[in-house]
Amino acid sequence: MPKDLKPWRVAASRDLLDASPFLKVRVESIELPDGRRIDDYYQLEMPSFACIFAETEDGRVITYRQYRHGPRCITLAFPGGHLDPGEDPLEAAKRELLEETGYEGAAWQDLGGYMVNSNQGGAVSHMFRATGCRKVAEPDADDLEESEILLLTRAELTAAAGRGEFALLTQIALFAMVTNQDLVRSFAAGNAG
Secondary structure, three states: OOOOOOOOEEEEEEEEEEEOOOEEEEEEEEEOOOOOEEEEEEEEEOOOEEEEEEEEOOOOEEEEEEEEOOOOEEEEEOOEEEOOOOOOHHHHHHHHHHHHHOEEOOEEEEEEEEEEEOOOEEEEEEEEEEEEEEEOOOOOOOOOOOEEEEEEOHHHHHHHHHOOOOOOHHHHHHHHHHHOHHHHHHHHHHHOO
């Protein structure tokens, strides 16, 4: 029988930094189920984002090569971006794919939303797969990152992953989700109801 686990209780919370809409930092006093209290538990709030594994009609995957300042390197990444306040994640994914690449997807699969940092919070990464993508416009992104759009085969993506060309956890997680058929079937079954 599974152990009866209980959530932590937030006894107090105080904002330390408000750089909205990109970052909020607060410190919480929390009480653990065993009665212990921790008075300096730091939490982050960041905007949630969509991340899209987008496949063209001929089976190529739309990716970028671009510099990312967090890991301070040039990395492969999939299309995506921040959700606007109150925006539906799927609508954000469709908007971001069109803005960043000029492509639209014919069919969409929601692979779920996942907290990026398990204890400090941060953002939720909403993962999607779009198939049957076709170019309908020129890209109109206003990103800070200079980027190169690449259309790669799955074999080319797998080789790039093996060379360590994905520096971001969310990107390699999305790649693993889509290429692992057991996970794909489980997401499809979970989202069918």
